Amino acid sequence: MNYESLVKPAVRTQPVYEPGKPIEYVARELGLDPAGIIKLASNENPFGPSPRAVAAAKRALEEGELYPDGGCFALRQKLAQRWGLGADQFIIGNGSNEIIELLGHAFVGAGDEVVMGAPAFVVYKLVTLLFGAKAVEVPLVNHRHDLARIAAAITPRTKLVFVCSPNNPTGTANTEAELLAFARALPEHVVGVFDEAYAEFLEKAPDLRPLLTEGRKVVCLRTFSKIYGLASLRVGYGYGSAEVCALLNRVRQPFNVNAIAQAAAVAALDDDEFAGRCARENRAGLVQLEAGCRKLGLETVPSVANFMLVKVGDGGRVFEALQRRGVIVRPVKSYGMPEWVRVTVGTREQNERLLGELEAAIR
Ligand SMILES: Cc1ncc(COP(=O)(O)O)c(C=O)c1O
Structure with missing residues (x-):
């Protein structure tokens, strides 16, 4: 065998x-x-990388014998301040890639469906298939996510729907009004995942926080790999309700984000x-x-x-x-x-x- x-x-x-x-x-x-x-x-x-992040990473390396803070306390505090959300509304990952996988662990099983645009970031599909679910791919229109078509692809079996804006590999974005309306129309049984890996490159990024205030089931993903230049350190985050973050925390490894990455990310947030x-x-x-x-x-x-x-x-x-x-x-x-x-x-x-x-x- x-x-x-x-x-x-x-x-x-x-x-x-x-x-x-x-x-x-x-x-x-x-x-x-x-x-x-x-x-x-x-x-x-x-x-x-952000120079401030490099300096902080070097300092953190001096304490390399210690396990990192598994709860990423300082980084979540910093993010909470920055976003005006609770520290418990953040999940920190080994790159935002890991958070996509955590969403799979938490929500996706055999026979489920996950809806995504095509082409969009391939990891949505990889994670979906890994958990034995069906990837429902909705072709882009003029290289852009057509949110009405994506909404129409949702079925009772759908667990997650991914919307990547700006989208990889097309570089196109949906407007704040489009994203908010789409999220507000999602059925109760679906979690909307908004991948904002490239949002910091926009002149004005859509603000999806009203969805959280309204209690919608959405998770937004960000990364330190792009605008902050920390791709090698592997650190990204998701924000959503405290409830969904607690569930995602349940399925992650105890020390998923290393201390050097955490320190660099905290410092990077000060480097506007x-x-x-x-x-x-x-x-x-x-x-x-x-x-x-x-x-x-x-x-x-x-x-x-x-x-x-x-x-x-x-x-x-x-x-x-x-x-x-x-x-x-x-x-x-x-x-x-x-x-x-x-x-x-x-x-x-x-x-x-x-x-x-x-x-x-x-x-
Ligand atoms: C749309 C999108 N989301 C997420 C990621 C993953 O980023 P990371 O895991 O480095 O945070 C990438 C990386 O290229 C991406 O293009």
Whole structure:
């Protein structure tokens, strides 16, 4: 008997997440100098981590022999202050990815349905399948979540519905009014999950807190991986009712978020200057990329996030060609978009380099 025959059925058919390629892999594979490679594949922050966060992380490392605060007290206090919510209305995760999995643990079982847009962040589907449930994928319209269609896909078996805004991989967003109306119309038996991983890049992020005051069943997800540049530390959070946070806390591991990440996240929240500057630079980068692509005759999807879809013809070929030229982007064939690549907005210089290499790669 091999292991494959022993695992649970969902594991046997479970698709595998394909991350953006690390610089060192590409350098090794292609015999390139890592110093000359730029990675614009995983929607990371090209300006690095918040400096305040780095200083706090270094200090926390000095106490590396101690287990972290399993309850993330200081971080939840800080978030509570910032959001004007109770500290018990936050769940902290090893990246917001983990919170998606906790939602699966808490709410999703065999035979259940989970509704999501398509294409949207693939982890919703992966978690759904892992728990033996059915992923009900609702095609986007004009690359944007059509919330009426998503609402229409809800059935008595639906447990969760994911709405990603701004959406990965399209970079499109729904308005505050759309999101509020959608959430207010959700049936009693459904938990609405609003993934706001890229909300800080918006000029004004929708405020979904009225839904909590009204007692709606919603959980909103945020991350320190993007605007605060802490992707390697793995820390994200959800906010919702105290009741749902307590349930999600029940299904997590005791020390799911390490102390260095907690300290960095607390300090990052004090670094509004850094976050504001990253958001402004990102908006300038979007304009730069859009203009550059237009010059090359390439269609883009207008984005409000820190990445952009570019229609290049054969996405796989252009991805490979760019990689040989030292620029790592993301092919999106697995998202059903074989003609496109997704590029992260870099620094002004990185964007320029990308556009130059793109010109050569599409020839
Ligand atoms: C829409 C969306 N949600 C969540 C995540 C996960 O972020 P993290 O686990 O790093 O907090 C990502 C990462 O790319 C994302 O694009």
